[in-house]
Amino acid sequence: MPQVTNLADKIEKQLPAELVAFIKQAGELADGRGEKIYLVGGAVRDLLLDKTNLDIDLAVEGDAVAFARELIKGKGGKITIHRQFNTAKISWHKWSIDLAAARRESYARPGALPTVKPGSINDDLFRRDFTINAMAVGLNPQTYGHLIDPYNGQKDLGDRLIRVLHEKSFIDDSTRIWRGLRYEQRLDFQLEAATLNLLKRDISMLYSISGNRIRYELECILQEELPEKVLRRAGELGVLEKLNPSLGGDGWLAEKYSYARQMSLPHKPPADLYMALLTYHLTDKEREQFISYLRLPKPAARILRDSGSIREKIKELADAAMKPSSIYHLLYGYSPQVITTGIIADDAEESRRNMRLYLNKLRSIKPLLGGNDLIQMGITPGPRIKEILNKLLDARLDGKVKTREDEEGMVRGWTND
Ligand code: CTP
Numbered sequence: 001m002p003q004v005t006n007l008a009d010k011i012e013k014q015l016p017a018e019l020v021a022f023i024k025q026a027g028e029l030a031d032g033r034g035e036k037i038y039l040v041g042g043a044v045r046d047l048l049l050d051k052t053n054l055d056i057d058l059a060v061e062g063d064a065v066a067f068a069r070e071l072i073k074g075k076g077g078k079i080t081i082h083r084q085f086n087t088a089k090i091s092w093h094k095w096s097i098d099l100a101a102a103r104r105e106s107y108a109r110p111g112a113l114p115t116v117k118p119g120s121i122n123d124d125l126f127r128r129d130f131t132i133n134a135m136a137v138g139l140n141p142q143t144y145g146h147l148i149d150p151y152n153g154q155k156d157l158g159d160r161l162i163r164v165l166h167e168k169s170f171i172d173d174s175t176r177i178w179r180g181l182r183y184e185q186r187l188d189f190q191l192e193a194a195t196l197n198l199l200k201r202d203i204s205m206l207y208s209i210s211g212n213r214i215r216y217e218l219e220c221i222l223q224e225e226l227p228e229k230v231l232r233r234a235g236e237l238g239v240l241e242k243l244n245p246s247l248g249g250d251g252w253l254a255e256k257y258s259y260a261r262q263m264s265l266p267h268k269p270p271a272d273l274y275m276a277l278l279t280y281h282l283t284d285k286e287r288e289q290f291i292s293y294l295r296l297p298k299p300a301a302r303i304l305r306d307s308g309s310i311r312e313k314i315k316e317l318a319d320a321a322m323k324p325s326s327i328y329h330l331l332y333g334y335s336p337q338v339i340t341t342g343i344i345a346d347d348a349e350e351s352r353r354n355m356r357l358y359l360n361k362l363r364s365i366k367p368l369l370g371g372n373d374l375i376q377m378g379i380t381p382g383p384r385i386k387e388i389l390n391k392l393l394d395a396r397l398d399g400k401v402k403t404r405e406d407e408e409g410m411v412r413g414w415t416n417d
Helices: 008-014 017-033 042-048 062-070 121-126 153-159 175-187 193-201 203-208 211-222 225-234 251-264 271-278 283-295 299-317 326-331 335-344 350-358 371-376 382-396 404-415
Strands: 035-041 056-059 078-082 087-092 095-101 102-106 115-118 134-136
Touching: 008 017, 008 134, 017 035, 017 056, 017 062, 017 095, 035 042, 035 062, 035 121, 042 056, 042 134, 042 153, 056 062, 056 121, 062 078, 062 087, 062 095, 095 271, 095 283, 153 251, 175 193, 175 203, 175 211, 175 225, 193 203, 203 335, 211 225, 211 271, 211 283, 225 251, 251 271, 251 335, 271 299, 271 335, 283 299, 299 335, 299 350, 326 382, 371 382, 382 404
Parallel strands: 056 095
Antiparallel strands: 035 056, 035 134, 078 087, 087 095, 102 115
16 A cells, blocks of 8 residues: 555545535634644545545544534534533534544543543544554645654554554553454454454453443444454454353354345344344343343343244244244234344244244234124124134134135124024
8 A cells, every 4th residue: 555645635536525625614714713623533544545434533623612613604504512522513414524622531440431631633643542543634724634643554554454552552441352353354454463462461351341332332343344253253352252251253143144134135234133143042141141231222122032032932933834823923022123033043944934924924914804893793892802803813814714704704603603
């Protein structure tokens, strides 16, 4: 990869014209305010890699909130402010642009959120996770496009290496362990040898991080193109077992994730589906540990629990002669997402066929007659109505009735008994 010192051309080529104009205006505004502004983090890394990345992070040596307010004036965008962190998010047209004050960070104890003080762009780069993410590009007119790369991030990009900035990096913030694996696998890079050793040394520091933060990292992984690569690598290095000792990132998972992608087309599989497959073979107790450690929200926890319970029921579905009404009753109450998990995870062709039948057809079948029709036919309102409707549903599922008259005839047969 040829080394460059000015990224103006790359910005021009890779970002949409509207965004280029926006960041140029930001540079001019900074000049007017006597401040400096920079493009930072992943956007710089991806410019150098010629990869499209429209997540724009800007760092201001100054007051980011006041800056963002002035920048958006007359443009009609929306702004969300976090005064306490001196950050602002601008939503403008279809773009979202994050602004933060350049900062210095220190860690009171491992795993704690950092204490933040205003700082220079160099301070701001030093607080970052990896050399490839610790570069900035000047946006003020005088320095427009200038690359700031104090830790040789550009060289590491060329050598395809993930390298921390200092040897306490994973101790300060061990979410970087997961982040490192995510970048390594996404970019097809390697953890640089000393970084790999530090990572291994500091794996147990993962316990110093709150479950919420770990969940966020896992969700980021599950949004990658191929999350199974990250999970496999995490398995190899003993990182995955820190989520739960019984988790495996083996070939089974790779096969099932690929199947999940096929089933979800044209979309990406939802994170819950990937997570349900990851935890599919856990025992109930292990699954509950996973749910409470990661503080999974109720809907996600339910999908995981139901996926565990459907696994037990699926065994009964491996029967080619099973009546549709029996399939219906076995699967009734499970959400389509949980049944999809079952279809992907189970290996018995017959069970899969029966689950597909339920998902695509049986679950939307209803009798043609309703409660009022039965009352009009002379049946006394009460529990008997529900009972008859259930029997009619079974008859319809099993193809014993087709028309309304068939149903009426069947009801008469039952009530004349
Ligand atoms: N960062 C960090 N340590 C963390 C989280 C973030 O140093 N624990 C820094 C990195 O410089 C990173 C930037 O903050 O590039 C922005 O974070 P994020 O949006 O998570 O990373 P991106 O690099 O933009 O990642 P992605 O490509 O996955 O969006």
